[in-house]
Amino acid sequence: MFAVKTLTDREYLAPGHRGCSGCGQAVAVRMVHKALGQRIVVACATGCMEVISSPFPQSSWEMPWIHVAFENAAAVASGIEAGLKALRHKGKIDNRKIKVVAMAGDGGTADIGLQALSGALERGHDFLYICYDNEAYMNTGVQRSSSTPYGASTMTTPAGRIQKGQATWKKNMMEIVAAHHIPYAATASPSYPMDLLGKVKKGAEIKGPAYLHILSPCPPGWGIEAEDTIGLGRLAVETGAFPLYEQEEGKIRLSLDFDKLIPLEKYLKGQGRFRGIDQERMDYMQERVLEMWQDLKRKAGLRELRPSRFRKEGVKWIRTS
Amino acid sequence: MLEIRFHGRGGQGAVTSAELLAQAAIKEGKYARAFPSFGPERRGAPVSAFCRLDEKPINLRTVIKNPHVVVVLDPSLYEVVDVTGGLRERGHLVINTSKDPRAFFSGNLGGLAAVNASLIAQEILKRPITNTVMLGALVRMLPLVELESLAQALEERFNEKIAQKNIQALKRSYQETLILTPEDHVEREGKGESGEAGDARITGEKDRDYSWKELPPGCIVEPGSTRKNLTGDWRSRYPLLNRERCIKCGLCWIYCPDASLIRKGDGFYGVDLNYCKGCGICARECPAGAILMEKELEG
Known part of the structure; x- marks a missing residue:
């Protein structure tokens, strides 16, 4: 278990990186590496995190870190893991554990890197794959990815008179990953730090492939104020848009269960990318989010939500001014 | 032209x-x-x-x-x-x-x-x-x-x-x-005043061009070297911490994207203005309302 006071003071993602002010991904990465420590090797796909943290000749990383192409973070991580195994076998390194970690954005995971990820999961390498999902290609100026939610306006799915943003539903990476029957997969959010840290630790300790999907709000891409990053991540969880759960050996466990959800409208209204969305689309999204939530509850063996399913207000300590 | x-x-x-x-x-x-x-x-x-x-x-x-x-x-x-x-x-x-x-x-x-x-x-x-x-x-x-x-x-x-x-x-x-x-x-x-105030100063490291002969082989760079890049100059607001209201919960520290909050020996927190980009997450998330965002003064 983790507590803020017992966390290390050491920063593995050094300050001075070029992330936007209020970057949700930078918050998530900082937390993840506080849980992982230094005995790791990281393969990082192209994306925001690579661009902001390693402008030549500088680097923000304080551990062995390798930048690889957009599509092959999982493949490189597999190679590193196999290489370490071989070195250990030949007696060239000692037997202490070195965890291999692959990290990528949603583009590098759900679109471009999907086949490498699938291959690595299927081969059963002992590594942890972390997807930092900011729901579009933010690095190149907000183009849609298959992880962009329905109704979100991006550069390639602009909201206009007829079409209101993204026309397809967000790809469910967790189910794709679960279909590989890997030992551990989980979703997490930097707005719930202790939950995130616990999941990282669990994923790193498990033998075999583990997958972590982290929602990282992006101020310029989502059209939100820098200070709202964490609050909005929390709202994504409390409205059911991004449920936090773990999948261990095929069993689903909800990390956070609510008796009532906050209306989805509250989450959408706070973001510039959903500006101009009409009531019809909003209702459709609300229905679908509820369906997914009910489905998840069924799978977790919990009682489904009853009709009066909306909580009136958020938890007390969210300031909504 | x-x-x-x-x-x-x-x-x-x-x-x-x-x-x-x-x-x-x-x-x-x-x-x-x-x-x-x-x-x-x-x-x-x-x-x-x-x-x-x-x-x-x-x-x-x-x-x-x-x-x-x-x-x-x-x-x-x-x-x-x-x-x-x-x-x-x-x-x-x-x-x-x-x-x-x-x-x-x-x-x-x-x-x-x-x-x-x-x-x-x-x-x-x-x-x-x-x-x-x-x-x-x-x-x-x-x-x-x-x-x-x-x-x-x-x-x-x-x-x-x-x-x-x-x-x-x-x-x-x-x-x-x-x-x-x-x-x-x-x-x-x-009238005997001086016109010095318009002179610009440079705080960060100056941009320079690299010759290929100077490049480190294999693009291996020093860990954590972005610390040389002081991102504090991006800021238009800075956090002001109130010690009397602080409950030492550390949420500001854990939520900071730029690792700009520093844990001090007595359990309180301080701000490293060299890197703080002024996003305001700490002020928004502080449960005790102990952090205020103040406007950065011009010049």
């Missing part, structure tokens, strides 16, 4: 203003070229944009090192970037300031235009995007293009509502701009 350099922060529209000026000139039958220059820096980071105007076609596509005119969109940039670097003898400077513009005048300037662009942008556009406001000040000092052509360029670029607001801002800054000429400056020199 006339060369103009714009300095702004990512998100303020320096790139757009260079493009608008070029479009307005093209409308009047002149030739123009506009383009930006920035690294991987993001929203809030210093950026520059360039614009060339001429009566005949322009083939030059390089960054402008010796501009005739420099336009500075953000008052906090004088501290951070050498804005007047390479400015030609008797060149012109257009600044956004709420202070007395005479402090920014130095001997070799041909003219200086000053306007409180942040105020105008905040009042009319309701957000601190100063680009069109600064264009108003620029054409007031140097009639490079007609105000009407700029308005046309705005109408073509933005939708009706935004264009009208920007035109309003443009006209207001045209009215309110203060122009200083070298003659005014001589008068002031006579």
